Amino acid sequence: MPNPLVFFKAALLPLLLVLMLAVQVFAQNPVDYDTWAKQATSAESVVEAESATDTELETLRAGIAKWREQFLAASNVSTPRIDTLQGQIDALGPKPEEGTEEPAELADRRSALNEQMEELRAPLRRAEEAYNRANAIISEIDTIIRERQAAALLELGPSPINPALWPAAIESLLASVNELIVEVEENWASDEKRSQAKAQLPLVLFLLALGLLLMLRGRVWIGGAVKRLRKLTRKGTGVWSFLVSLGQIIVPMVGIIALTLAIFATGMLGERGALLLSAVPGWAMTILGVWWLGDQTFSRMDDVGSLPLDRYRRTEARIDVGILGVLLVAQDVIVKVAAAEEYSIATIAVLKLPIIVLAGIVLFRLGLILRQVGVAQERDNPDTTEAAFRIRMVRLLGQVAMVLAVIGPVMSAIGYANAGEAMIFPTVQTFALLGVLLVLQRFVFDLYALITGRGDEDGDGLLPVLGAFVLTLASLPVLALIWGARVADLTELWARFREGFTFGDTRIAPTDFLTFAIVFVIGYAATRLLQGGLRGSVLPKTKLDIGGQNAIVSGVGYLGIFLAALIAVTATGLDLSSLAIVAGALSVGIGFGLQNIVSNFVSGIILLIERPISEGDWIEVGGTHGTVRSISVRSTRIETFDRYDVIIPNADFVSGRVSNYTRGNALGRIIVPVGVAYGTDTRKVEEVLLRIARFHPLVMLTPAPYVLFKGFGADSMDFEIRAILSDVNEIMGVKTEMNHQIVEAFAKEGFEIPFAQRDVWLRNPETLMQGKGAPQSEAEHVRDDDNKDQSDPVHNPIPSEPNQASSDGDGDGDT
16 A cells, blocks of 8 residues: 555645745745745645655745745835824824813824724734744744754664674675675776776876875975975964965865876776765865864964964874864765665664764863863963963863763764764864864964064954954854754744844844944944044144144044944934933933043043143143143043153043143243352353353243342352243253253352351360269279169250350351
């Protein structure tokens, strides 16, 4: 009796073709809800039966997903007519409360407008209903497929360690090899095939020679080229080495393709041989790519390796990675041969077990190596925190790999072949993906350093970090596919992402935020380019001073950022009017909580407009002297003369007292005091000091410097040099130089620079010596010390008379 499922599948395939054709027609025409209703009903019956294969369900799901996209687009349409009607309804005012009659004219108008609104909104609501139905069908299909995947993953099959299964598996494998050989022998026995092979012999020999040469020597040539390149130049070495190293994949790959073409040209292969040989380039690409990845991640050069490991560990890791690449290919060979020869489940399990066990052993060894990442560096520098997060993640992945490397082979040996295979090979592919990510991130850092001309110490700049972040995000879908996610799962996530969420009467999708970010970034970049052009090309050609130029550049920056944000909001099409009430309520709280920030911001705008201070000015504010280095929105940075920065809020400049010593120009006065001894010719002193002032190159002659005879001090006659400097910033150097010249000139003229002297004399010294007899012997002196009485003038001195010590005060040293 025929199986009814066969007839059902045969009837389902034409239905699916009709669905796909309808989708193509639908994509170019308005929504046909009648056609959709029929196809939705058919899809629901297929889903309810749960008898379709996974491939058929995936095809059905793809068709429904296209319908859903159209419904989503139709439900998001907001026609200007709807907005106009809503404005007209709002203009009529709120609807009267119950029990209150509205004028007949207003009531009729309101009713007519509401009817028109319902007519316009009907297509939108119908699209939303169809969207929900399509979404439900897709959800049911996904549930069925996931349940089947889970059941297949946990399916218990024959145990491959059962010796009774080994003979059949070996016999099947030998039979496949024998059939392959038989196909070659049959072709060789054919005179026609041999004639064709002889005719292609020159081409075959050429391709064989070329292929063997590139395979055997290609990697060696490229490796040598990389070493020579690193010796020739240091600039951009990482970038050029990376690009050249790709030849370690390309050159041998060309050789393998040449060999494959040579074998095909002989015409000696049969159907099985051609099937396997067509897959050889892909397998070779896998092995070469994994080997290259191992060389890049665990480099032989100490300054290139992406992971901090000692040289022995890196060599061991490269070997393990190479073996894993070969095992990946071996596993795929078994899969393809088993599918072509239709091996039994037991035979497949037996053939795969050795590969899974070997992969588990090598994966365990690699996990042990990854647990040693950064250990030597931490031992040598226990306080280092460089790349600590990345190192911890690598170690954690190493531990996870060790666990899976043990559980996977055990599960396969028990009979859970799918579960064991799903633990081992996805883990290997995950390591390969992480290796690619590390290599590409390092390439981004090297490329950034090459373009900007910065050293390795700047590798953690914003742009390379953002590039690494983007690469990480791009790797997440690949990681999901490795661990069993379907392409439909990713497209479903994207559909959910586009769908967004409803906020009031507005549907806000994350793509709106993405659009806002893109538009704002473009506007921000354009603003920075405009600022750079003004600062570097336009403003220097004007007569504006540095402060005015900086003010214009800063103002353009603020205006550009504001316009970029405004245009970005407009580009998303968001209606923010509903947020006006919330914003008004929050503005009061924000005003109190951020009043200091707002005050500083407004003060910063005032500073940029009035420009009482500019970058490079020498100012004093709050007792702090320094040079203005930058004026930002909230604060101003001042570099003191002790070479440290002081951050001062802008409000202090507007509300406080500020002294600007170089505002408008760098002129400033210098005062150099000096004293001479009494009896010196004051006219001569004035002449000498005036000559010193006039002949200094920084002293202005208009107004002319002069010497002030300040007065008669306690120890000297005091003079001051007073002059105007052309650059007051050099006041310390000028004062030092003038002091040197004063000392030299006074020494030449014989002028004395006095210093304070005090002579102390004692009145009635005999009074202080009362009670002091002749010198005593040592014993008597000690005895007296032990028996001091209060009458001892030394230990209990008599208060001295007033003016017992005095000075003549003339500073000339006379008593």
